[in-house]
Amino acid sequence: MSKLVLKFETAILKEVAVGQQEVSIGRSPDNGIVIDNPAISSYHARVFHEDGRLMLQDFGSLNGTFVNGQRVKMVTLKPGDSVGIGKHTIVVTDSVEVRATKLDDATVKLAVPKINETVMLDTKDRREFLRQVAAVGESAQPAPGRMKLPTLVVLKGSTDRSEYTLTDKLTVVGKSAMATVKLKGWFKPKAAAQINRRDDDSYYIGPADKVPSVNGTPITHPTKLASGDVIEVAGVELQFVVRD
Amino acid sequence: MERGGSVMEVGARSDTGRVRENNEDSFRLAPELDLFVLSDGMGGLESGERASRLATEITVTHCRDAQADAALAVFGKQIEGVSDVCNRLASAIRLANQEIYQAAQASDGKSGKGMGATIVAVRFLEDRACIAHVGDSRAYLFRDEQLSQLTEDHSFVAEQVRRGIITLEQAGRSRMQNVLTRALGVEQNVDVEVTEELLREGDTYLLCSDGLFRELSEPQIAGILQEATGAQEAADSLVEQANHAGGGDNITAIVLRYAPKAAGALSKIGRWFKASEDAS
Numbered sequence: 001m002s003k004l005v006l007k008f009e010t011a012i013l014k015e016v017a018v019g020q021q022e023v024s025i026g027r028s029p030d031n032g033i034v035i036d037n038p039a040i041s042s043y044h045a046r047v048f049h050e051d052g053r054l055m056l057q058d059f060g061s062l063n064g065t066f067v068n069g070q071r072v073k074m075v076t077l078k079p080g081d082s083v084g085i086g087k088h089t090i091v092v093t094d095s096v097e098v099r100a101t102k103l104d105d106a107t108v109k110l111a112v113p114k115i116n117e118t119v120m121l122d123t124k125d126r127r128e129f130l131r132q133v134a135a136v137g138e139s140a141q142p143a144p145g146r147m148k149l150p151t152l153v154v155l156k157g158s159t160d161r162s163e164y165t166l167t168d169k170l171t172v173v174g175k176s177a178m179a180t181v182k183l184k185g186w187f188k189p190k191a192a193a194q195i196n197r198r199d200d201d202s203y204y205i206g207p208a209d210k211v212p213s214v215n216g217t218p219i220t221h222p223t224k225l226a227s228g229d230v231i232e233v234a235g236v237e238l239q240f241v242v243r244d
Numbered sequence: 245m246e247r248g249g250s251v252m253e254v255g256a257r258s259d260t261g262r263v264r265e266n267n268e269d270s271f272r273l274a275p276e277l278d279l280f281v282l283s284d285g286m287g288g289l290e291s292g293e294r295a296s297r298l299a300t301e302i303t304v305t306h307c308r309d310a311q312a313d314a315a316l317a318v319f320g321k322q323i324e325g326v327s328d329v330c331n332r333l334a335s336a337i338r339l340a341n342q343e344i345y346q347a348a349q350a351s352d353g354k355s356g357k358g359m360g361a362t363i364v365a366v367r368f369l370e371d372r373a374c375i376a377h378v379g380d381s382r383a384y385l386f387r388d389e390q391l392s393q394l395t396e397d398h399s400f401v402a403e404q405v406r407r408g409i410i411t412l413e414q415a416g417r418s419r420m421q422n423v424l425t426r427a428l429g430v431e432q433n434v435d436v437e438v439t440e441e442l443l444r445e446g447d448t449y450l451l452c453s454d455g456l457f458r459e460l461s462e463p464q465i466a467g468i469l470q471e472a473t474g475a476q477e478a479a480d481s482l483v484e485q486a487n488h489a490g491g492g493d494n495i496t497a498i499v500l501r502y503a504p505k506a507a508g509a510l511s512k513i514g515r516w517f518k519a520s521e522d523a524s
Binding site: 011012013014167168169170172174176177178179190191194196197206208209 | 324325326327369370371372407408409439440441442444
């Protein structure tokens, strides 16, 4: 099966197999290969099978699609072809082993340490690696959009404020001195529930001294919150709202 | 109030392992600060040992100084989204980084070359655990019979896995496992990664060096934490099992068990703490 390997300079960012479904390439997040870069059109090009051949079609993109350096509109691809889109390269391959070998090629320059000896990447290698990682980040990050502000709105119960904007890694609902949502009253637990922000900026609610419920369902394991969810715990009702 | 009756039970053990000649791991327990620190030195011979000792000592000292003098300057930039305790911990580690860096620069030629250290530290306050780390020493949380890794290694392979460049399986076979992307003492400044977790009754936190998790799988670690009756027994057993599995590197484990008071009595170096009384 043919595969498309998306690269930025020497870093391999992504591999996509081309099966029956065509693979579209562009800046818009609904493409099969997303390249989030201003030089790329929203729907830039596509790769698909036709009569047993692998085809590449440029959708009339502003900055063009290049195969082995030549600007193209519609061409047949063969293994080894290099498709240039903006500063990114898509290498066509029919090998399944590409990933492992490419990795070794990329890393062989680094001094391989003695078994079990921990070492630090030396400065030059580390810069190169961080640069590659930054390039990956460029395509992995969502398109810059509006700021999302996750908020807890108090619907019912006694708290120190009527709403809370969530910015912390750990948000505690309870009587604890470090709680964000401070519960008032004598018999309230120190930590009734917890809300954790994960690295992808999603929010998960989990139990603490109490088992909270979300939309009426008890939560015993960390559960992702969606905008509009109503949380009930220790006599308070909070709505999780993500505002733009 | 059920939280009022719990204590932090502490167990710790460090071992050279069966291959290395010296132990470059260090740890410090500062229960009076609810602070626990582990470091894995690198650079070989004295420099690795020295780097990890500096890392743990300076981290504890800075937190202790800040406890005595709240106005003590926070070293480096404030990290948003985490508590002051977390920021103090990060400050302490940045300071340790500079000390090790200077020590490495000052030692002439060979002896300071490659000198560096990883660090993982946890500090408990009120309702939470603040965790900070640099490098590939890890913090785990064992809760409800499930083990979760709280820290992401700052290593070449771990970063590649995170970016989707290689799979976890490929990472396990990689020759690059020992290559770090962040460590203390290598550059003048270091990025400290911090996170916070809710502290719940029954939680067990584990800090360990790579010598432990390279030898034991997560199910094995979970099994040992599950079976041990006390924190010290758990730490001993983890180190013994890692040695049994090969002991290819120095092995260090700190086990912190937040348990009802009765269990604390079984501890060898356990200590009452956090018996916070609540009006309710």
